[in-house]
Amino acid sequence: MLDVNHITVEYNNVPTLIDFNLHMDKGEIISLVGESGSGKTTVIRAILGLLPQEGSVAEGDILFEGRSLLGYSEKQMNEIRGTDICMIFQDSGAMINPIRRIGSQFEEYILLHEKISRKEAHQKAVRMLEAMRLPDGENIMRSYPFQLSGGMRQRVGIAMAMTFQPKLLLADEPTSALDVTTQAQIVRQMVELNHEFDTSVIIVTHNLGVAAYMSHRILVMQNGRVVEEGGREQILQEPSCEYTKKLLQAIPVMDGELYVE
Ligand SMILES: Nc1ncnc2c1ncn2[C@@H]1O[C@H](COP(=O)(O)OP(=O)(O)OP(=O)(O)O)[C@@H](O)[C@H]1O
Ligand SMILES: [Mg+2]
Structure with missing residues (x-):
């Protein structure tokens, strides 16, 4: 589905x-x-x-469903982003315009990618919000971003990202700004969405506990390189690299077992 083939990225030619x-x-x-x-x-x-x-990809290639993304025009990329490949940021609140209601922004996002009426877009948005366990979808649609908690805003961001059932979801520290309980809920919901829609997910996290809970495979990075890669059990039980061992020490231990939620 996604093949990132030996890419090197340079910033200012470095x-x-x-x-x-x-x-x-x-x-x-x-x-x-x-x-x-x-x-x-x-x-x-x-x-x-x-x-x-x-920044630029100086070497290598990125294939999505067998086709090189690097060869896509800006217009083609714009079409793929938001439908086949979606993204959640650390604080989706920052992505949402603070002075406009959630509803009009969500509807516009849908209308940008789908030719349906505004009313249908509205209904679709409400359904997505409720799928993310946001209780009163209509009420959220009427709210301004600042009237929601960080966790609620993040759920709105995920609901938007999942609207078109993307094949690939890229999540850059989607829970880092949240308290531990909300973090756990959102991570669990992302796993549910993965099961429901068979969406592939790449999640960036500082938290090896979150990584171990939700992922099939973990890549450990240091200084621009992958220093360790393996299945979750392998990384948790037989880390080979010193840096991974240090990260593991940061996960709480309960009854002699690593506490991975
Ligand atoms: N626009 C840029 N121009 C120059 N260097 C950059 C730029 N963006 C990132 N870098 C450099 O690239 C390296 C990797 O940055 P990146 O943002 O990918 O790290 P990260 O792993 O996401 O870090 P964090 O956990 O803090 O988000 C860093 O050394 C950073 O200074
Ligand atoms: Mg980062």
Whole structure:
């Protein structure tokens, strides 16, 4: 489904993400973990075709369903983003315009990608909000972003991202700004969505506990390189790299077992 073939990303001609390689199947969940500056967001942006102006993929290729995304025009990328490939940011509140009601923004987003009436778009949005366990969808639609909690805004962001049942969801620290309980709920919902729609997910997280709970495979990154890669059990039980061991020490231990929710 997604093949990232040995890409190197440069910022101002300086290689920053080096020889990154990832092959992903339909329905798979992969976590990228690693310290700040290790290149996680760069991976996500490269896949989305959203590197900043000074950034570029200098080597390698990115294939989505067998076709090179690097060869797509801006217009083709715009069509894919928001339908086949979607993205959730750390704070979806930042993505949503603060001075406009959720409803009009959500409806417009739907109308941008689908030729239906505004009323139908409205109903679709409400259904998506309720699927994300936001209780009164109509009420959320009437709200301004600042009237919602961080967790609610993040659910709105995920609801929007899931509207067109994307084949690939890219989530860059979607829960880092939230308290632990809300984090756990949202992570659980993302797993549910993955089961329901068979969406493949790449999630960036600082939290190896979150990674281990939700993903099939984990990639550990440091200084622009993947330093360890493996299935969740393998990473948790037999980490080979010192850095992974350090990350593991940050997960609480209960009754001699790693506490992975
Ligand atoms: N626009 C840019 N111009 C120059 N260098 C950049 C730019 N964006 C990122 N970098 C550099 O690329 C490296 C990787 O950054 P990236 O944002 O991918 O890290 P990250 O793993 O997502 O970190 P964090 O956990 O803090 O979000 C860093 O050294 C960063 O300084
Ligand atoms: Mg980042």
